[in-house]
Amino acid sequence: MPDTARIAVIGTGWWSTTAHIPALQANPNADLVALADIRADAVEKAARHFGVERTYTDVHEMLARERLDGVVIAVWHAAHYEAARPCLEQGLHAVLEKPMTLFATHARHLTELSHARGCQLIIGYPWNYNPQVLRVKEVIGSGRLGKIRYINNMFASSVISLFRGDDSVHDDLYQYQVTGPGDVYSDPVRSGGGQGHLQATHSIGLMLHMTGLRPVSVLALMDNLDTRVDVVDAMIVQMDNGALANVGSSGTLHAGGPEQEMVVQIYCDQGWINADIIKRSCTIYYADGSVEELPPMTDEESYLSSAPADNLVDVIVGGAPNQSPPEVGWHTVELLDAAYRSAADEGRRVQVSSLY
Missing domain, CATH: 3.30.360.10 (Dihydrodipicolinate Reductase; domain 2)
Known part of the structure; x- marks a missing residue:
């Protein structure tokens, strides 16, 4: 297991910039290596505020270029499935914001995919x-x-x-x-x-x-x-x-x-x-x-707003259990x-x- 979790954040809207990015930057075992958002202005604004050097407007390009251990996904609800699927296919541990997806078929697929790839999919439920x-x-x-x-x-x-x-x-x-x-x-x-x-x-x-x-x-x-x-x-x-x-x-x-x-x-x-x-x-x-x-x-x-991101880091560097597993999100x-x-x-x- 790595000493430091190399993590990218996908989606630089309100909740990422309020909870997930600050949590990762405050965690001594996390290295926030990149930000991604289809909106160039949004991702650049977040990158300037948090001092993150590498930004992307295409998730697939980021996955191809960066060496990652995990991702935090906090995009529009309707985009959750398409943003999460390639990350899990690559075997990355992930936090996926709630609602997990909009449709049961998509939630079931992501759950099955995470198990098949041996990665932890953490659903963003702080409570x-x-x-x-x-x-x-x-x-x-x-x-x-x-x-x-x-x-x-x-x-x-x-x-x-x-x-x-x-x-x-x-x-x-x-x-x-x-x-x-x-x-x-x-x-x-x-x-x-x-x-x-x-x-x-x-x-x-x-x-x-x-x-x-x-x-x-x-x-x-x-x-x-x-x-x-x-x-x-x-x-x-x-x-x-x-x-x-x-x-x-x-x-x-x-x-x-x-x-x-x-x-x-x-x-x-x-x-x-x-x-x-x-x-x-x-x-x-x-x-x-x-x-x-x-x-x-x-x-x-x-209400531990930092808990999902911290759980992700602990999963990567310490093999900690997933405390908000995909089955809860799926059901x-x-x-x-x-x-x-x-x-x-x-x-x-x-x-x-x-x-x-």
């Missing part, structure tokens, strides 16, 4: 590294709570302005160092959907990560309000163990109030879990009457792919098996 989430995953995996019967999963956020193509509302919150998201999240061609692909993907990925379940059917309704993408989503999901889940998400919180609300409640035969992800509060109730209050966390411990895409098809057909139940 999956949260200590409380990892404890919930451990308890559920132990079987102590018995079979999961019902899940309530809600995520609300203040992103409607982004769906309207205006990122200026969030200037004070995010203090864009290089660039903001601009109007990308308002455009279904580049982003696919809205709240589902931008926000609900977080809470769904979290739910599947904690429980180890997989969706088998979905019924959904969505409301675009005054935008071209979904803003309010309601989904009923049946899981592979027979459990039912209520998954709801709204992008209509006001930017001046709480930025996010996320609650995941998991009801089992031998107890239940109440996790308030944003308030960093989690309680596990056992059938014998005992209660486990999980230790409080700081904001930084709760999240299955749920969302089915949900969008259901909503487009007035809430008809869609079997996940029909996506293939």
